[in-house]
Every structure is written in C-alpha cells, then in structure tokens.
Amino acid sequence: MIETAREGTLLGGRVRFTQPAEGYRAAIDPIFLAAACPADARMALDLGCGAGAASLALMARVPETHVTGVEIDAGLAALAQTNAAANGWQARFKVETADAAVHSGTGFDLVLCNPPYLDAARADPSPDPASRRADVEDTLALEGWVDAALRALKPRGTLVFIQRADRLADLLGALAGRAGETVVFPLWPRAGVPAKRIIVRARKGVRTPLVLAAGLVLHEADGAYTRAAESILRDGAPLVLV
Numbered sequence: 001m002i003e004t005a006r007e008g009t010l011l012g013g014r015v016r017f018t019q020p021a022e023g024y025r026a027a028i029d030p031i032f033l034a035a036a037c038p039a040d041a042r043m044a045l046d047l048g049c050g051a052g053a054a055s056l057a058l059m060a061r062v063p064e065t066h067v068t069g070v071e072i073d074a075g076l077a078a079l080a081q082t083n084a085a086a087n088g089w090q091a092r093f094k095v096e097t098a099d100a101a102v103h104s105g106t107g108f109d110l111v112l113c114n115p116p117y118l119d120a121a122r123a124d125p126s127p128d129p130a131s132r133r134a135d136v137e138d139t140l141a142l143e144g145w146v147d148a149a150l151r152a153l154k155p156r157g158t159l160v161f162i163q164r165a166d167r168l169a170d171l172l173g174a175l176a177g178r179a180g181e182t183v184v185f186p187l188w189p190r191a192g193v194p195a196k197r198i199i200v201r202a203r204k205g206v207r208t209p210l211v212l213a214a215g216l217v218l219h220e221a222d223g224a225y226t227r228a229a230e231s232i233l234r235d236g237a238p239l240v241l242v
Contacts, residue, residue, distance in 0.1 A: 005079065010053060012234035015060050016086045018079060019051040028218075028233060029197065030054035032187065033114050033162040034061065035232045035239035036199045041065055041110035045152050047100045047145060048072070052080030052093070054112055059089050061236045065110075069095040070103050100148045101140045110158050111149040115142060117164045142167060146174035153204045165195045172200070172210075181208040183241045186215035201241055213241050 004021040010031065019025055030050075034057035037044070042064055046055045049069030059065055071077040077097040084093035096103065116138070140148075142163070149159045159179065163171055165186065175182060179202035186195035195215065216239070218229045231237040 010057055011060055011236045014236060015056050017051070017053060017056060017083055018086070019053070020076075020079075024050070026050060026053040029162050030114055031057050031233055032197075032199065032239060033112055033160060034058040035237065036160050036162075036185065036201060036241060037062075037110055037112055038158055039238065041158065043108050044068070044110040044112060045070065045105060045108045045149075047103070047111060047113040047148055047152075048115055049080055049095065050076050050114075052083045052095075054114060055080065055093060056083060056087060056089070057236070058112070059084075059092055060087075061238065066092045067094075068105060068108075069093065070098050070100050070105075071095055072097070072099050099140070101144055103148060103152065105152055107154045108152050108157060109154065110160070111152050112160045113145055113149055114162050115140075115145040117167065142170050143174040146171070146178075150178055150204055155205050157204050158201060159204070160199065160201045162197060162199050165198045168198055168200070171198075175200075175202055179204050180206040180210075182210040183213055184210065185213040185239070185241045188215055188217045190219045190221065191217050199239070199241070211242055 005018045006021040007018045010017045030053035034054045037058055039062050044065055044067045046067055046069045049055055049071045055067040055069050069080050074097045077095045081095045084090050182202040185199040187197040188195050216228055217226050220226055232239055
C-alpha cells in the first residue's frame, strides 16, 4: 500500500505521473530507457515497472504499443495502473503483481527493463525498504533479469536494458550466445567524463556482432541538459542508438 503519493508529470507535462512521496523516485533513467525502444513493437513487457514511468513514456511516444507491466510491489503495481488510467491508456496497459523470476508471459515483441543496479555483495543499501528493493539485487541477480526477459520474448524480439556502466560486463555475459545485434550506448554525464549509465539493446537468437555506439552527452559544462537530452526528456524524442 502506498500511503502518500505525489502528483507530477513526465515529458514536459505531456504525461501525468504520480509516484510515492518517499523512498525510490523515478528520475531520468526510465525516460531514456523508453526512448531507446523500437517504435515498431506492438506488444511490450516492462519488467519491474514500478509506478510505470518507462511504460507511460513509451506509450506516449508510440501510440500503437500495448504494455504489460510486471511489478512485485502490489502498491506500486496499483499506482502504475492508476497512472495509465489518468492518461486515458487503461486499455493499452495492464499490470501483473508478480516476481519477474516467475512471470510466465511469452511472445512479446519487446521487453524493457530498469533492474536494480547494485550487486548485493557490494551495495550499501538504503534503510528504506522500497528504495532498497529498487536499487539492490535481492533474490534475482542481473542474470536472472536477463533470463526473464529472454523467456518472455518471441524469437528475434528486442530487449532493452538500462544499467550502471560498471555492470556492463555482467550484462553482456548474461546475453552471450543467446542474443545478438547488441548495441551498447553510453550516457555521458558531461563531455570528457566517464559514463555512469549504459543502455544495451539486443535481439533474441540473433548473432549479428556487437556495436559500441557513440552515446549521448547529457549535460553542458554549466549543468544544463544538452539540446539532444532535452529533446528526449521534454519532447519525447526517440533515442537513436546507431
């Protein structure tokens, strides 16, 4: 149960979005995740959808897409469904309260995922349970999230993950021999600064070689968003990976 929630918007006010007032709060990562998704997907699965930020951003950009969200937290799952209804998209969005490890849905064109970023063995977890669940791997490690995504995809379907840059080796290792046409897309905080986030897109059962993309610089030297980042965050522009 979400005791207190805060109303807000995404994509420069185009999308109504309510999320918990305390604990984990969606920032820019789910927006970039949604922007990296292909526009031709009609049936998408959002693994660990939270309050639905990435799903909502995807549906705003691609009106033909229908999304199923999977969320283990019943309060967040209910809030995601409420958010979809607030935008008039209840017919295009449904949420299943379930653990991603045991979700049985299959045949999706697209799976998008913003999994917990921190390995439990190396994490300094937040005392807030919701923040800890969102940030730190628990019973499902990164490889398990990849397993769940690949099970849900139809052959040659697309998965898109956003993850910390220092987990790239783990993510590519989980995909090895199982997916290809892989694109690694760094998100640079500023020019000349190491990437903190990466987006990885791949296709199930495809063996085309990996591409390391040029990536995107998020901030100017003064801290303002670059024009390219602003167009994604405010205007809902797609993120062109290659």
